Amino acid sequence: MNRVEMRFLSLADNVGLARIAAAALAGQANFSIHDIEEIKVAVSEAVSNAIIHGYENRPDGWVDLIMELDQSGMTIIVEDAGVGIADVEQAREPAYSKDPERMGLGFVFMESFMHGLEVESTLGRGTQVRMRRFVTLSGELSRDAQ
Amino acid sequence: MTIMHAIQGRHVRVTLRGDLDLKTAEPLRDALDKLVDRYRDKNLVLDLTEVDFVDSSGLGVILGRYRRLSAQGRQISLAGVKPSVRSILELAGVDSIISIGGDPVRGQTAAPKS
Numbered sequence: 001m002n003r004v005e006m007r008f009l010s011l012a013d014n015v016g017l018a019r020i021a022a023a024a025l026a027g028q029a030n031f032s033i034h035d036i037e038e039i040k041v042a043v044s045e046a047v048s049n050a051i052i053h054g055y056e057n058r059p060d061g062w063v064d065l066i067m068e069l070d071q072s073g074m075t076i077i078v079e080d081a082g083v084g085i086a087d088v089e090q091a092r093e094p095a096y097s098k099d100p101e102r103m104g105l106g107f108v109f110m111e112s113f114m115h116g117l118e119v120e121s122t123l124g125r126g127t128q129v130r131m132r133r134f135v136t137l138s139g140e141l142s143r144d145a146q
Numbered sequence: 147m148t149i150m151h152a153i154q155g156r157h158v159r160v161t162l163r164g165d166l167d168l169k170t171a172e173p174l175r176d177a178l179d180k181l182v183d184r185y186r187d188k189n190l191v192l193d194l195t196e197v198d199f200v201d202s203s204g205l206g207v208i209l210g211r212y213r214r215l216s217a218q219g220r221q222i223s224l225a226g227v228k229p230s231v232r233s234i235l236e237l238a239g240v241d242s243i244i245s246i247g248g249d250p251v252r253g254q255t256a257a258p259k260s
């Protein structure tokens with residue numbers, strides 16, 4: 001059991017910082033290297049979204065990263081107090097992006113790599129993304145045995 | 147992110163080192179576009195041997211260069227792709243439009259020049 005709360009400014013530099021923190025915490029549980037790689041992608045996407053979309057690339061917004069480990073896995077919450085999402089369902093659709101230069105794969109990656117994703121958002125208030133990743137014990141044991 | 151390039155016949159081989167994410171997407175895009183414009187008759191090879199991490203921001207740079215090059219009848223390919231990076235590319239369907247080479251045999255990568 002462990003819990004980490006971090007708060008950092010909406011700077012691109014902090015995406016890597018968030019990934020490293022998530023990987024380090026996941027490393028305390030029984031996650032495989034492969035699992036950790038996937039968790040890093042999910043965190044990277046959620047934090048990048050907070051910066052690019054939530055704060056529209058302004059450098060002075062706060063991003064909260066809350067991570068919790070328990071017996072069955074890891075919960076990760078990424079929160080911004082940015083512009084919010086008008087239509088969460090549409091935003092989560094594969095290939096949907098507000099920005100024509102982007103690909104709309106962030107939510108796809110979060111969904112594929114995590115076991116459960118909840119998005120709560122209020123226009124003008126901000127967005128909270130909550131993700132959960134379970135430790136898959138049998139896979140872990142067989143990997144350890146190799 | 148460090149970006150080095152070498153001319154190898156009909157190819158510009160660009161060797162990247164570091165994570166390909168929001169932080170590095172813009173400088174990488176600018177550097178690649180400069181090379182694409184400077185060597186107008188060459189194809190692009192991105193050597194990802196020393197890239198451990200790619201997310202959708204990084205993927206956007208690769209796909210954007212693919213679009214630019216293919217509009218000019220030129221090609222882009224990826225080399226030295228690690229398994230963790232490959233699974234991202236596959237999930238995005240990039241493997242069906244861009245040729246992806248796996249981990250090169252140690253010592254066989256050409257020494258990058260800048």
Ligand SMILES: Nc1ncnc2c1ncn2[C@@H]1O[C@H](COP(=O)(O)OP(=O)(O)O)[C@@H](O)[C@H]1O
Nearest residue numbers: 049050053054091097098102103104106107127
């Ligand atoms: N934290 C956020 N704040 C505001 N809008 C967001 C946020 N996260 C995602 N969105 C919206 O959801 C869309 C889809 O996000 P995503 O799947 O990551 O694709 P992309 O980042 O490539 O646009 C974004 O284009 C944006 O409109």
Ligand SMILES: [Mg+2]
Nearest residue numbers: 045049106107
């Ligand atoms: Mg995104």
